Amino acid sequence: MRRGIAATALVASLALAATACGGGDSGDSADGPVTITWWDTSNATNEAPTYQALVKEFEAANKDIKVKYVNVPFDQAQNKFDTAAGSKGAPDVLRSEVGWTPAFAKKGFFLPLDGTEALAEESKFQPNLIEQAQYEGKTYGVPFTTDTLALVYNKDLFEKAGVEAPKTWDDLKKAAATIKDKTGVDGYWGTTQSYYAQSFLYGEGTDTVDADAKKITVNSPEAKKAYGTWLDLFDGKGLHKADTTADAYAHIQDAFVNGKVASIIQGPWEITNFYKGSAFKDKENLGIATVPAGSTGKAGAPTGGHNLSVYAGSDEAHQQAALKFVNFMTSAKAQETIALKNNTLPTRDDAYTAEVKADPGIAGYQGVLAAAQPRPALPEYGSLWGPLDDELLAVAGGKKSLDEGLASAETSIAKLVPDFSK
Numbered sequence: 001m002r003r004g005i006a007a008t009a010l011v012a013s014l015a016l017a018a019t020a021c022g023g024g025d026s027g028d029s030a031d032g033p034v035t036i037t038w039w040d041t042s043n044a045t046n047e048a049p050t051y052q053a054l055v056k057e058f059e060a061a062n063k064d065i066k067v068k069y070v071n072v073p074f075d076q077a078q079n080k081f082d083t084a085a086g087s088k089g090a091p092d093v094l095r096s097e098v099g100w101t102p103a104f105a106k107k108g109f110f111l112p113l114d115g116t117e118a119l120a121e122e123s124k125f126q127p128n129l130i131e132q133a134q135y136e137g138k139t140y141g142v143p144f145t146t147d148t149l150a151l152v153y154n155k156d157l158f159e160k161a162g163v164e165a166p167k168t169w170d171d172l173k174k175a176a177a178t179i180k181d182k183t184g185v186d187g188y189w190g191t192t193q194s195y196y197a198q199s200f201l202y203g204e205g206t207d208t209v210d211a212d213a214k215k216i217t218v219n220s221p222e223a224k225k226a227y228g229t230w231l232d233l234f235d236g237k238g239l240h241k242a243d244t245t246a247d248a249y250a251h252i253q254d255a256f257v258n259g260k261v262a263s264i265i266q267g268p269w270e271i272t273n274f275y276k277g278s279a280f281k282d283k284e285n286l287g288i289a290t291v292p293a294g295s296t297g298k299a300g301a302p303t304g305g306h307n308l309s310v311y312a313g314s315d316e317a318h319q320q321a322a323l324k325f326v327n328f329m330t331s332a333k334a335q336e337t338i339a340l341k342n343n344t345l346p347t348r349d350d351a352y353t354a355e356v357k358a359d360p361g362i363a364g365y366q367g368v369l370a371a372a373q374p375r376p377a378l379p380e381y382g383s384l385w386g387p388l389d390d391e392l393l394a395v396a397g398g399k400k401s402l403d404e405g406l407a408s409a410e411t412s413i414a415k416l417v418p419d420f421s422k
Contacts, residue, residue: 203294
């Protein structure tokens with residue numbers, strides 16, 4: 001949903017089959033360096049080269065440790081790690097999507113990192129990112145990259161229409177109509193994907209579930225109001241109709257970067273691609289604002305990103321080497337390098353150097369991180385978007401009413417969290 005999938009899946013799969021992972025199956029000689037395995041789930045083309053260069057830098061500074069780097073396609077990594085960890089053959093370090101952390105921690109696959117070398121500089125990381133790396137009071141990952149959603153907009157088109165970045169969804173509807181009148185271009189194009197619709201829920205002070213109360217809230221009055229606002233933004237002057245095709249993400253992105261729509265909701269993983277479009281050859285034309293607020297006056301977007309986690313099934317020597325590696329990869333220096341090379345957001349404030357913030361995309365997204373909402377430490381939380389993706393697509397396509405879609409989503413979610421009430 002939120003990451004480009006590398007075209008090297010077959011190569012990576014073959015590499016995985018040949019890779020010795022975790023603990024005693026690492027091919028270490030008695031008097032040689034410890035070899036740890038790292039499964040990196042980043043884009044193999046755009047991001048991985050930066051990480052591979054950092055691995056070499058780490059090895060040069062730590063002669064007693066070797067790192068076997070394996071790039072695993074993001075859409076396959078969760079299931080692959082689950083299978084490997086269950087058979088005691090997982091990698092020593094995993095680049096884990098934040099939503100996976102509580103699920104793997106619950107299964108005992110991740111090592112608690114509190115008080116270890118990996119978290120020696122815990123105070124340097126943004127507190128909300130540490131919070132969502134925790135499960136039942138313990139920390140199971142070190143924040144590696146972070147992201148959130150923002151309203152990204154074409155400054156030139158907004159200026160021609162004489163409108164400013166909207167503060168509320170009602171403001172967005174008005175701005176879209178004005179932009180259409182003044183420029184002939186649609187002012188906004190929304191998506192049917194449930195992850196992007198989270199902001200509408202936060203704007204009404206709710207979520208798909210209330211984890212603390214153990215209650216499903218996707219069909220509550222507040223949620224119905226939120227999704228009603230979401231649905232209204234597909235119909236009206238300057239509001240592009242819903243794209244329900246399999247290529248909707250690419251269509252929306254292409255229209256925005258080439259100046260065919262003035263604003264969308266998007267994350268920083270697309271910064272590099274924004275700049276490849278004709279509308280943003282001048283990077284300063286990219287506007288980035290907090291997602292509009294709902295009727296409660298609240299504005300927020302889900303926090304995404306990745307942690308580096310250590311496999312609990314590795315032996316002590318490999319765990320200690322892995323902890324040192326995680327500390328290096330999440331250091332201020334490494335985070336600055338990653339930000340400059342990959343256009344991703346650091347997870348610690350001291351990595352936002354002047355050079356990093358010279359990129360208007362990174363600087364802009366840094367400004368909206370304060371409105372990012374940590375995910376609840378619910379192992380099943382990430383899976384809740386699956387049923388909603390199907391139902392919201394049907395609703396946006398006119399195949400179901402909003403009430404029907406949310407009722408169906410509620411039923412599906414109840415199967416994923418059977419101990420939650422409706």
